[in-house]
Amino acid sequence: MKFCPLLFLLVFVILNRDCFTASEESVCEESAYPPDNKDLIPLYVVNLDLSPLQRWAPLIIDKRHMLHKLVDDVKELLESLAGEKIFTTLMKNLDSLAATLPYPYYEEIVGIAGYSNLPPSVITLYNVFYEVFTLCTSILAQDPDGNIVHGRNLDTGVFLGWDKKNKTWKVAELLHPLTVHLQFKKEGKVIFESTSFAGYVGILTAVRKDSFSLSLNKRFSWNGGFMGLLEWILFKDHSQSWVSFLTREVMQEGKDYEDAKQILSKSRLLAPVYFILGGTKPGEGCIITRDRDHSDLLNLWTTANGSGSWYLVQTNYDHWKQPPFFDDRRTPANWCMVEGGATNASLRLIYNVLSTKPVLNKETIYTTLMSAKSGEFSSWLRYCPDPCWPW
Template structure:
């Protein structure tokens, strides 16, 4: 998979202040109404980025072996039998708005779901407030920076949950339920990307990770119920779920295989574990030397100190290279106890 996706270029490790970091590009904000028919929810978002999304679809499709395309077209032709509502209807509406193949919309959503390389950090400051930081990295970073959006999912005039996502992508890899919890997804470096796609298509019990996150944000009321739901649901691929809550100690990393949870690694501030860093490798193992983002992030957090946690300082941590690298599309910082703090930046590194 690393060869296919072209993993990150090695960069020097450098601790930066907020003022010295180049965070470029404006992330547009949208509301997606949960009160309108699913087919209409994403029309405004994708039409604003129509040409870029169409180009992204064509590029991503070119990465997929030709013998897999008929399976993707099959799921597109019988989408209601493979993908649950409202996601099937939302994809149908996106395909209509883009005037493109429904199979392409399905394919892009599956590829995004299982091909991300990321860094997520959950931390607790010295006042007991929980913070959640994340960089989302893709091999298609240049394109995806141009279609990164902030979406508030609203019902009856209230924000139910929010996400930083990509136009044309209906799942959630970075999201927040106000006053409850936030979730990020890090890909777990296990198995072939194409094997995972086949599982996604053929195993109807397995849920795409981004759909599971969106379901959790929509339906679960608090941190513990979110952990329970995420850890007990079958997924299309191995994955890390990083979760932040609103009460002291509410931070965890779930390490999950497709059909079972291996480990739930919780914050333990009383014993000195006031932050946890997750990249794309099990936290109890040593990351490979050619992709070690964990150690620079750990060193930056330790240097920062628990008493200095805030949005600018966490942004600086996420700007340490190679935590920030050529494939980073955006940085987001959240604190679900104070949902108004949620902010994302499009990143251009090196």
């Protein structure tokens, strides 16, 4: 039987009704900003002038014990969720899969494996995480001076080990100490900054100063990431771009907002996705809704034609459709942006909206605020005290 994420969420709601109480009704947060500095995410440098085998060494040496704990749990949980047949096929092919990854990702994975004392196949499994299990909320806004500001909550861990007693997702809790702020440097200069997880070589959240900011949100589809992985492994269909590898290439080599938009719109993808892209000029903000194939669905939703015009909110559902009742982060986010008002558009407003339940929930690992024009990039670990929605 095929695993259906949306059906799982509905069943989860029915079985855990006590998690969804009347006290969870959204009240716009107004005082969460500024966040506590104790929750700032630690900074590490990735030196792109080093060999791919060596560039992750300091980070992995620091974090390898927690990485061991996480990958052990992920392997066990994925086996129970994907089904024995699919999971066995995947695990048998992970070594050969790793060897087919484009340069420098295979080499980086081998280096991470060496410094963490984990097999390359396991690090490869860890790096396909986004293609399957990430829920998120991203917000773009244009402030009164025409500056584009960008914020996101990275939510992950759904389906992966709900602890009913403590009301937490096991994988989400294990990811907190692995969350890092990265500066990618070349010839001593910062090329871009990212929020990521130790051992993960792709890009989910990043800014390139004077160019663009970028975040990824998962998009549900019958033809999703599992299908792309199987095609890559079984049919050797390597013309697809791994979503988080593509975004890293864009961050390293993209010239400007328009260049990044074109690449993200036209590349063939391993998984469907929402690309949330912010620029440096008024009106340079868009959400790119993508199916896997570049000839399939492409929907551009910009600050010029969005429902809010001065802001855009993207969760994990197409903006032209109603979100499901059991996972509606969009409605409270939109409401709180409108309540805040265009004259107050700022990183402060975005952080407060991202701190409003259920936009903030038990899956939320971190919040990042960024601006391509100013180069602002700050990230904080997030925790959602009870009462709080599971997602």
